[in-house]
Amino acid sequence: MKHDQAEGLRRKLNSIHTPKEAKTISIISGKGGVGKSNFALNFSLTLMSKQKKVLLFDLDVGMGNIDILMGVRANKTIIDMFERKLSVHQIIETGPNGLSYIAAGTGLTNFFKLSEGDKSHFYEQFKELLQMYDYILFDMGAGVTEDGLFFILASDECIVITTPEPTSLTDAYGMIKHVINNQKTMPVHIVMNRSSTYQEGLKSLTRFKEVVIKFLDVQITPLGIIPDDKAVTQAVIRQVPYVLYNEKSKAAKAIKELTFNYLSNSKEIERASPFYFVRKLKQFIER
Numbered sequence: 001m002k003h004d005q006a007e008g009l010r011r012k013l014n015s016i017h018t019p020k021e022a023k024t025i026s027i028i029s030g031k032g033g034v035g036k037s038n039f040a041l042n043f044s045l046t047l048m049s050k051q052k053k054v055l056l057f058d059l060d061v062g063m064g065n066i067d068i069l070m071g072v073r074a075n076k077t078i079i080d081m082f083e084r085k086l087s088v089h090q091i092i093e094t095g096p097n098g099l100s101y102i103a104a105g106t107g108l109t110n111f112f113k114l115s116e117g118d119k120s121h122f123y124e125q126f127k128e129l130l131q132m133y134d135y136i137l138f139d140m141g142a143g144v145t146e147d148g149l150f151f152i153l154a155s156d157e158c159i160v161i162t163t164p165e166p167t168s169l170t171d172a173y174g175m176i177k178h179v180i181n182n183q184k185t186m187p188v189h190i191v192m193n194r195s196s197t198y199q200e201g202l203k204s205l206t207r208f209k210e211v212v213i214k215f216l217d218v219q220i221t222p223l224g225i226i227p228d229d230k231a232v233t234q235a236v237i238r239q240v241p242y243v244l245y246n247e248k249s250k251a252a253k254a255i256k257e258l259t260f261n262y263l264s265n266s267k268e269i270e271r272a273s274p275f276y277f278v279r280k281l282k283q284f285i286e287r
């Protein structure tokens with residue numbers, strides 16, 4: 001049997017014996033303030049409306065604001081998992097419509113500085129999360145910290161949020177380049193947020209895709225366009241996710257369509273081994 005045939009067979013056997021695991025997705029951007037957290041929150045809620053089990057994990061440590069966007073206050077954060085040795089079940093909070101989320105908190109600035117015991121605790125707890133959900137979404141901070149990069153690289157996919165502004169596009173390009181330089185096979189999706197018209201969004205998205213493919217030799221998937229919508233600003237002020245604040249708003253309709261397209265085109269992921277996310281994260285951290 002040829003090597004690649006044997007590899008294919010091994011993977012098939014593995015996938016037969018591997019229980020279903022959550023798909024891990026990092027929501028990232030180059031420039032800050034382009035709408036990552038709003039996207040992560042409203043995308044999570046829309047996936048849930050399609051009967052998917054979703055965990056939203058705020059990894060914008062120190063600056064996390066997912067709870068503020070939902071008008072709730074997290075009693076526990078990821079920090080408690082380490083400082084009080086809590087299980088992951090004890091730090092999952094519940095937001096609107098029963099959304100499960102983990103708040104970022106302040107204090108954990110460097111994963112590498114955690115003790116070996118704390119790190120193993122995290123890895124073991126994360127394995128449980130992988131079995132509990134269909135999707136785990138990481139809301140990342142703008143740009144990348146060393147820690148953040150490892151979570152991104154260990155994820156199954158990335159969704160890059162940008163606006164049509166040249167500064168935002170340039171930074172998004174830089175971010176994709178950084179990710180691809182470290183993980184050539186990373187599937188990358190692009191969301192064009194805050195487009196003033198659909199046409200403008202489509203034009204920016206198409207041009208951006210062409211540039212990325214030409215210079216980075218990577219396949220990216222345009223995921224969708226979300227209009228600049230004052231319903232979003234109003235929803236943020238009222239601390240209600242915009243899909244719940246006004247489900248008929250342009251932004252809410254756009255994210256519903258985008259989620260539908262995402263689910264229609266998403267494929268089962270073949271992973272080389274169980275708890276692949278944890279294995280990859282560990283490799284990066286201990287390298």
Ligand SMILES: Nc1ncnc2c1ncn2[C@@H]1O[C@H](COP(=O)(O)OP(=O)(O)OP(=O)(O)O)[C@@H](O)[C@H]1O
Nearest residue numbers: 032033034035036037038142194227228229232236
């Ligand atoms: N589609 C939209 N239409 C109008 N305003 C929007 C839209 N998306 C985001 N915004 C505005 O942009 C602000 C920043 O959004 P958000 O906090 O989601 O960005 P972010 O990328 O997570 O920021 P950070 O990099 O600081 O984490 C929101 O408070 C909202 O006012």
Ligand SMILES: [Mg+2]
Nearest residue numbers: 036037060140
């Ligand atoms: Mg944010």
